[in-house]
Amino acid sequence: MRRFLLLLLPxxxxxxxxxxxxxxxxxxxxxxxxxxxxxxxxxVVGLKGTGDTIQSKFTIQSLANLMARQGIAIPTTGxxxxxxxxxxxxxxxxxxxxxxxxxxxxxxSNGDAGSLAGGxxxxxxxxxxxxxxxxxxxxxxxxxxxxxxxxGASNSKNHPTAGRIPEGGLVExxxxxxxxxxxxxxxxxxxxxxTTAVRVVKAINTELPSASARALDSRTIEVPIPAEFQGRxxxxxxxxxxxxxQLQSKARVVVNEKTxxxxxxxxxxxxxxxxxxxGLSISVTSKSQVSQPAxxxxxxxxTTTTSAIKVEEEKPxxxxxxxxxxxxxLAEILNNVGVTPRDLVAILQAMKDAGxxxxxLRVL
Numbered sequence: 001m002r003r004f005l006l007l008l009l010p011x012x013x014x015x016x017x018x019x020x021x022x023x024x025x026x027x028x029x030x031x032x033x034x035x036x037x038x039x040x041x042x043x044v045v046g047l048k049g050t051g052d053t054i055q056s057k058f059t060i061q062s063l064a065n066l067m068a069r070q071g072i073a074i075p076t077t078g079x080x081x082x083x084x085x086x087x088x089x090x091x092x093x094x095x096x097x098x099x100x101x102x103x104x105x106x107x108x109s110n111g112d113a114g115s116l117a118g119g120x121x122x123x124x125x126x127x128x129x130x131x132x133x134x135x136x137x138x139x140x141x142x143x144x145x146x147x148x149x150x151x152g153a154s155n156s157k158n159h160p161t162a163g164r165i166p167e168g169g170l171v172e173x174x175x176x177x178x179x180x181x182x183x184x185x186x187x188x189x190x191x192x193x194x195t196t197a198v199r200v201v202k203a204i205n206t207e208l209p210s211a212s213a214r215a216l217d218s219r220t221i222e223v224p225i226p227a228e229f230q231g232r233x234x235x236x237x238x239x240x241x242x243x244x245x246q247l248q249s250k251a252r253v254v255v256n257e258k259t260x261x262x263x264x265x266x267x268x269x270x271x272x273x274x275x276x277x278x279g280l281s282i283s284v285t286s287k288s289q290v291s292q293p294a295x296x297x298x299x300x301x302x303t304t305t306t307s308a309i310k311v312e313e314e315k316p317x318x319x320x321x322x323x324x325x326x327x328x329x330l331a332e333i334l335n336n337v338g339v340t341p342r343d344l345v346a347i348l349q350a351m352k353d354a355g356x357x358x359x360x361l362r363v364l
Contacts (some may be wrong), residue, residue: 013314015101020249025241028187028200028221035092038135042124044085044116045105051119052111052161057112059086059186066122085113090125091169093134099172105137117143117158121168132173139168180233185223185240192219194247203243206234251359255345262344264359271323271356 015197042064044051052059063084064076091105107121119141143163189196196216204213210226229236254263290299334344353355 020247021244024187024200024203024243024249025304026194027245027247028189030237030241031096032177032182033179035094036128038091038093038126038128038132040089040124040126040137042087042089042137043122044087044109044113044119044141045083045122047083047085047116047119048099049082050114050117051081051082052113054080056081056086056111060086062092062177083118085119086111087111087116087121089121089126089137091126091135091137093128093171093175095175096179097171099137099171101171101189103169103171104167105135105165105169105338107141107163107165109161113161115143116141116163117160121165126169127172134173134175135169135171137165137169141165165209182233183225185225185233185237186216187221187223189219189221192246193250194218195219196245199248200245203245204240207240207243209311217301236298252362253348253359254358254362254364255348256364259364262348268359270351271358330347 013207015083030082041062043059043066054060059081060076063079063081064074067074086109087107088110089105092101097103105126106120109116121141123136123138125133126137128134141163141164143160147281161195172348187200189200194215197218197220200221201213201215204211204223206222208226210228211223215221223240225236230322251268252264253268255261272305334347345363348357348361350361352359352361
């Protein structure tokens with residue numbers, strides 16, 4: 001019988017009094033310091049017969065337009081593009097990227113090409129949401145898979161229609177703005193919590209009383225830049241990002257029904273509850289029988305069907321949990337009675353509805 005695995009967070013194993021502290025940079029993100037998504041459309045050439053077919057009309061048109069810009073006019077009819085594939089090119093422009101720096105780009109087929117292995121991406125401009133070109137990509141594609149086909153058989157591994165070009169993008173334009181000219185810093189907690197927000201404010205004001213940090217809500221902390229750090233915002237951020245922040249642990253149970261994994265935090269409390277689990281199984285089977293008449297008789301061959309119904313009801317599984325039962329004991333009891341991952345989800349949900357599980361329940 002399939003069993004489930006219960007994982008306890010280190011907080012529980014170390015004891016309820018253990019404090020979990022992380023630096024501010026791992027608890028909150030500084031607003032305005034992020035990457036920007038870029039998108040472009042291009043052509044991959046040099047494929048070994050694995051490119052787009054004539055059904056991909058946009059590939060033929062794109063190739064004709066490219067050749068026209070090179071001074072060569074070709075018709076769009078009767079062109080075989082099996083060594084060419086149209087692709088979408090994506091990249092992320094890092095924060096504070098400057099012209100001349102290189103970034104990785106991802107190339108994905110948007111036609112009916114069989115594989116991009118061995119292909120080379122032609123010069124492709126990558127645009128931001130504002131329509132401006134920030135990166136130009138070009139280079140040979142690295143594909144982490146293959147696709148082989150022959151008469152009546154084929155084999156493939158991973159996704160040969162997508163690949164990457166390490167450092168294949170050249171930054172041509174930077175995102176405007178001077179970080180040191182900021183007058184206010186704003187931090188966004190990765191997980192909203194009023195207690196954690198207050199602790200972050202306290203830690204910042206203890207480190208820099210002149211900062212006058214304050215919490216705008218359960219996720220956002222505002223830090224006016226003190227006079228001594230005007231024009232030196234980078235130094236201020238470097239000083240603040242290493243401040244230790246004590247996290248507010250949450251009572252939470254996460255269940256992955258597919259893998260049978262259960263994770264419970266340290267603050268999960270189990271109250272008094274009685275659980276009864278039983279299963280009813282009903283199966284109906286049919287069996288056909290052929291009746292053959294005797295030789296030289298005038299009888300006819302007939303077919304009859306007989307049905308059988310079998311009902312099985314499992315013996316109810318009952319157990320009682322007393323107040324203060326540990327999650328380890330709960331796991332041991334549920335495993336002993338043969339609870340499946342699917343039944344476990346139903347049991348935990350019923351325990352929460354009954355008020356015996358004082359924790360947030362998440363089912364993946």
